[in-house]
Amino acid sequence: MTARKLPLRVLVKGASTVNWISPMGGPRTDFTFPRALEERLLADGQPCQVQTITMTSEQTSKILSTWQREVLGYSPDVIVLVYGHYETIHLFLPRWLERHANSLRARPRLWNRLYREKLLRPVWMALAQVQARLDRIVPTIRANRPRHVVADLERYIGHVQQAGSPLVYCFELLPPTERFRSWFPGMAERIGIMNNAIADMVERIDLPHVRYFRVAPIADRVSGGDPELATPDGFHYSPDLHRAIGDALAEDIGAWAATQPHLAGAPAPARDEGTA
Structure with a gap:
């Protein structure tokens, strides 16, 4: 029988940590880590298709409503999940207001x-300052947030196992x-709690093809221990960190x-007679 070699299929999902480079506006070679992953795999002689589905400020719960159309037809070999970051923001203000105030879709009128x-930005900044002050006097994190994030991720991972048991990565958050x-x-502190909850979930699932991907050691190596170089805007990966993550994943x-x-x-392995 002739050997069959198919391209490796990778699906990357997450919020702005996946799609944003800090700072933006650089050359075309400033790849986000999914593109850097694709480049490295191809350079290593591994045919691949890397598909990225990402939205800024995306909540983890959204993945359960989209997994069938994203996974069942595409049947990825690898799924990369970068979720839980948005849920660590204090969010006393409504989510819709945060997205509206920082929208990139405003028309130039x-x-x-x-x-x-004159109105939206000043009101938003004043409310955000109040939110920051309140954040100093309330509990570090609402107990249900990491529990909900982990429950959603675990349910998603269980669902996608039906599509040929793909390799799944859950990212550490910076x-x-x-x-x-x-x-x-x-x-x-909230991110520390969230990371522990996600890492514990991966350990509890206890499958060799469900893995917790550590980002902090890569960031330390790339930045020489200076977090400002790893995430210049305070949150999003630098071009060098994106590329290093892509290389490590590859x-x-x-x-x-x-x-x-x-x-x-x-x-392909032989199949028994009569198998559909």
Whole structure:
């Protein structure tokens, strides 16, 4: 039988940590980590298709309503999940107001500019300052948030196992840098709690193809221990960090792909007579 070698299929999902580079506006070679992953896999001789589905300020709960159309037809070999970050923001203010105030879809019209500059932005900043002050006197994190994030991720991982047991990565989240913590006083602590909850979930699932991907050691290596260089705007990865994450993912995925007959070019296993 002729050996069949198929392209490795990768699905990357997450919020702005996936799609935003800090700072923006650089050359075309400033890749986000999914593109850097694709580049590295191809350079290593691994045919691949990397599909990225991402939206700023996306909540983890959204993945349960989209997984069938994103996974069942595409049947990815690898799924990368970068979720839980948004739920660590204090969010006393309504989510719709935060997204409206920071929307990138505003039209360049005079009335729209005046509304945003004279009304929306000042009101939003004043409310955000109140929110930051309140954040110093309330519990570090609402107990249900990490529990809900983990429950959603675990349910999603269970669902996608039906599509050929793909390799799944759940990302470690980076805390905001020091100069941005005045706006988000308890966020670093909340991210620590969220990371522990996600790591515990992966350990509890206890499958070799469901993995917790550590980002902090890569950030430390790239930045020489200076968080401001790893995430210049306080939250989003620098071009160098994106590329380093892509390289690290490619190395781990490549080792896993070598064990998969359809990706290594080995003949497909024989099937029993009468199997549909």
